[in-house]
Amino acid sequence: MIRKLSFQLTIILSFIVCAGVQAQIGGTSTYRFLNLPNSPRVAAMGGNFVAISDNDLSVGLNNPSLITREMHNAVSLNFVDYFSDINYGFASYSRTYEKAGSFAASMQYINYGRFTYTDETGILAEDAGEFSAGEFALVLGWGRRLDSLFSIGANLKTIYSTFETYNSFGLGVDVAGTYHAPSGFTASLIARNIGRQLKTYTAGNNEPLPFEIQLGISKRLQHLPFRYSVLLTNLQKWDLTYDDPAADEIDPFTGEVKTKSKAGEFADKAMRHVVIGGEFIPSKNFSLRLGYNYQRRQEMKVDSKRSTVGFSWGIGLRVSKFNFSYARSAYHLAGSPNFLSVAFNLSDFGENRKTADGGLQ
Numbered sequence: 001m002i003r004k005l006s007f008q009l010t011i012i013l014s015f016i017v018c019a020g021v022q023a024q025i026g027g028t029s030t031y032r033f034l035n036l037p038n039s040p041r042v043a044a045m046g047g048n049f050v051a052i053s054d055n056d057l058s059v060g061l062n063n064p065s066l067i068t069r070e071m072h073n074a075v076s077l078n079f080v081d082y083f084s085d086i087n088y089g090f091a092s093y094s095r096t097y098e099k100a101g102s103f104a105a106s107m108q109y110i111n112y113g114r115f116t117y118t119d120e121t122g123i124l125a126e127d128a129g130e131f132s133a134g135e136f137a138l139v140l141g142w143g144r145r146l147d148s149l150f151s152i153g154a155n156l157k158t159i160y161s162t163f164e165t166y167n168s169f170g171l172g173v174d175v176a177g178t179y180h181a182p183s184g185f186t187a188s189l190i191a192r193n194i195g196r197q198l199k200t201y202t203a204g205n206n207e208p209l210p211f212e213i214q215l216g217i218s219k220r221l222q223h224l225p226f227r228y229s230v231l232l233t234n235l236q237k238w239d240l241t242y243d244d245p246a247a248d249e250i251d252p253f254t255g256e257v258k259t260k261s262k263a264g265e266f267a268d269k270a271m272r273h274v275v276i277g278g279e280f281i282p283s284k285n286f287s288l289r290l291g292y293n294y295q296r297r298q299e300m301k302v303d304s305k306r307s308t309v310g311f312s313w314g315i316g317l318r319v320s321k322f323n324f325s326y327a328r329s330a331y332h333l334a335g336s337p338n339f340l341s342v343a344f345n346l347s348d349f350g351e352n353r354k355t356a357d358g359g360l361q
Helices: 002-019 040-044 262-271 294-300
Strands: 074-081 087-097 101-116 130-145 150-163 166-180 186-199 212-220 226-232 274-283 286-293 311-319 322-329 338-345
Touching: 040 286, 040 311, 040 322, 040 338, 262 294, 274 294, 286 294
Parallel strands: none
Antiparallel strands: 074 087, 074 338, 087 101, 101 130, 130 150, 150 166, 166 186, 186 212, 212 226, 226 274, 274 286, 286 311, 311 322, 322 338
C-alpha cells in the first residue's frame, strides 16, 4: 500500500512538472498573495517554503507533507506588517485522526488598506469616498507519514479576492512529498497553486493562478547546533531575468552596452532559483535565523546604495508554553517588512485524553 501511494505521488508530481514547464511568473497571474512568505521562520531564511521537519505548524501551511500527528491541537498565529498600510497573515489549527491522518485548517488574508476615489486624472472629486481591497484564502491541509522515509500532503484552497466592486473566486491545490533520511537530511518537492479562477473580475478575462514548483532541502549538522536550508524556486521556468534597458551598463570608452560572458549569464540565471538559509540553535528555547535571496537582491537593489537588500534575519524564542518568532526581510531601501508569530498547543493547557470522534486530545 505504501509503495503504491509513493508511486502515485511520483506520477502526479512528474505530470505537474511537465505540464508547468511553460508556466509564467511575475505579473501574469492573479492571487499572488498566496506565494508571499507568512511565517517569520520561513521569511528569516529567505524564501516562502522550507523542508524543515520539526513539527512546526507554520511551516506546514506552505509544505503540507510536513503536517504531522505531533502538531495535534497546535495553534499558529502569524502577522506581517508589510509596506505602507498593507498587512497580511494567517491563523492555523491542526488536528489528527488516527485513520484519516493529520489536518491543518488555515485562514490566510491580505489587506491592501483603504483608497480614495479620484477621477481619471487623479484629482479628487468633490464628494470623494473610499474603497477597500483585500484577498482571502481558506486552506485545508492534509499530511500523512507513509513510512519512516516518506510523507505526503496536499492543500485545498478556496480563494476570494475583492478590489472595490471587482471580485473573483477561485480554487487551488498544493501537492507535496518529503523524504526523511535517518541522518536528519530532509528533501521536499511541491507543486503549488494548481487550479483556476471560477469567477473572474471581468467577464471573459480568466487569469491563471501563481503556479510554482519548488524543491527544498535541509539538514541539522551532527556536531554543531546549526541547520542549513537550500530552496530551489520556480523550477517550471529557467530564465527568471528581466531585461531592463535602463539598467544597461555603458562602456565609457566604446560607448557600447556591457554584456556578461556566457558563463556569467548562466550563473546569474541559475542563482536566481536559489535561496540559502541557516538556523543557529544553541538551545531548544532560542534560535537565530539568516537567509539570502539572490533573485530578490538582483531585482530590488539600487546600484548606488545596495545595502542589505536580499538578506533576511530572525529569531525564535520559547517562553513557557509559547513559541514566539520575529523576522525582518530587506526587500528594498524603501523599507523592510516585519514578521511576527506566536504558536502554542492547546493540549499543554489541559489533560491529554482521547475524544469520541477518534482524535487525540
